Amino acid sequence: MNESKTIRRRFNIFDAAILALVLAVIAGAMLLRDRSTGGPAARETGPIRFTVELTKAPAGIAEQMTVGKDVFRSTDGAYIGKVAEVRCVPHEANEYSPAAGTFVRYPYQESYDVYLTVEGQGYTTARDVVVGDVAPKTCGEMAVKGKGFARLGYVVNIDLMDTEPAKNDAVGTGEREATYVIRLAEMRDMLLDCVHAGDRLYEKLSGALLGEVTDVWTEPYGETHLDAAGQPVYMEKAGVWNIFIRVRGNAVEKNDGYYLDGGTELKIGADVTVSSQYLERTGVFFALEELR
Numbered sequence: 210m211n212e213s214k215t216i217r218r219r220f221n222i223f224d225a226a227i228l229a230l231v232l233a234v235i236a237g238a239m240l241l242r243d244r245s246t247g248g249p250a251a252r253e254t255g256p257i258r259f260t261v262e263l264t265k266a267p268a269g270i271a272e273q274m275t276v277g278k279d280v281f282r283s284t285d286g287a288y289i290g291k292v293a294e295v296r297c298v299p300h301e302a303n304e305y306s307p308a309a310g311t312f313v314r315y316p317y318q319e320s321y322d323v324y325l326t327v328e329g330q331g332y333t334t335a336r337d338v339v340v341g342d343v344a345p346k347t348c349g350e351m352a353v354k355g356k357g358f359a360r361l362g363y364v365v366n367i368d369l370m371d372t373e374p375a376k377n378d379a380v381g382t383g384e385r386e387a388t389y390v391i392r393l394a395e396m397r398d399m400l401l402d403c404v405h406a407g408d409r410l411y412e413k414l415s416g417a418l419l420g421e422v423t424d425v426w427t428e429p430y431g432e433t434h435l436d437a438a439g440q441p442v443y444m445e446k447a448g449v450w451n452i453f454i455r456v457r458g459n460a461v462e463k464n465d466g467y468y469l470d471g472g473t474e475l476k477i478g479a480d481v482t483v484s485s486q487y488l489e490r491t492g493v494f495f496a497l498e499e500l501r
Contacts, residue, residue: 255372257331257338258293259345261353262399263323263362264300271297271323273357280327283354283361287342290329292355297323305434305444312446325353325362333375336411338367338486346489347403365399367487374486381418381459381470385500388423389475391483392495393452395430403488404454413482413489417471420458422485427452453495454483460500467500 263270274295281288300320306313331340338344345351345364352361391410396403410419431445460467460475467475475494482491 252332254330254332256328256370257340257372258326258328258368258370259338259340259364260324260326260366260368261345261351261362262365263325263353263360265317265320266300266323266360268297268319268321270358270360271295271321274323274325274355278355280325280353280355282343283352283359288329289341289343289353290327290331292325293328294326295323296326297321303446303448305432307435307437310436310442311444323360324365327353331372333369333372333486335375335409336484336486338369346484347400347487349489366402381420383459383461383468383470385460385462385467386457387420387460387467387469387475387497388455388457388499389420389477389494390496390498391454391456391481391492393454393483393490393492395446396427396450396452398448398450401427401450401452403490404452404485405487408485408487410454410456411484412471412473413484415471415473417469417473418458419469419473419481419483420456422454423457424455425452454492455498467497 274292276292276294278292279288280290280292298321300317300322301314302317303312303314305311327340329341331338333339343351345367347364347367349364350361351364353359393404404422404425406422406424408422410422411417412419427450429445430449430451431443433441433443436442458469460469469475473481475497477494477497479494480491481494482489
């Protein structure tokens with residue numbers, strides 16, 4: 210009768226040496242990749258601050274925001290940094306009054322706007338400013354929490370301090386050059402420094418390159434309302450602006466339209482959500498100035 214035998218190999222010192230060599234090769238490859246691509250091993254961090262506006266908040270929330278206290282993103286617990294500064298002002302509405310024939314500011318009872326400035330160790334990439342474990346964007350939502358407070362707010366300012374912004378070397382590939390304008394409507398004074406000449410703009414959802422900002426200007430924002438007699442009247446809203454962004458990008462011409470790098474269709478009148486190192490905001494394709 211034939212007896213089947215199972216041969217079991219013993220794990221010995223030679224196997225351990227081979228395994229250690231394989232792991233060392235993998236670790237070295239990962240380190241080389243990080244250094245060659247600007248990964249975490251090659252990044253230099255520095256202090257960066259950003260401010261979150263918490264509107265219509267109860268007054269007591271500011272009392273919980275002690276300078277030096279840790280701040281986290283409440284949606285996932287990601288660490289942001291520490292409280293650097295807190296400012297609390299009464300919340301005011303800015304609405305059109307038919308009786309007065311103009312926009313009127315008036316306070317909300319027991320409601321405050323809290324401006325929470327957070328400082329953390331961060332760095333910049335070609336696409337983002339990263340602070341702690343988050344990438345804040347001006348006009349973007351930021352749900353913050355710490356010991357004794359939690360609130361959803363919006364980022365209104367990013368201060369790189371002494372941190373150098375990363376260079377963006379993205380290059381367009383379309384065979385035609387397009388110069389066009391994007392309008393961001395109803396931007397308050399504190400938001401006007403959210404975009405700069407030289408910034409690269411991307412479409413938020415797809416990540417498609419839209420182009421490079423060549424010029425930025427503002428015009429007063431206004432609205433049309435009915436006055437006390439029921440007649441339409443146009444009135445500028447103090448402290449509120451339209452931002453116009455001139456962008457130069459590359460486009461591809463197809464039978465049904467013009468498409469920017471990555472596939473975003475350039476359609477005047479269509480909404481577009483733009484993203485840069487600093488900004489995240491929905492605007493509109495306002496004008497096509499040149500296509501060559």
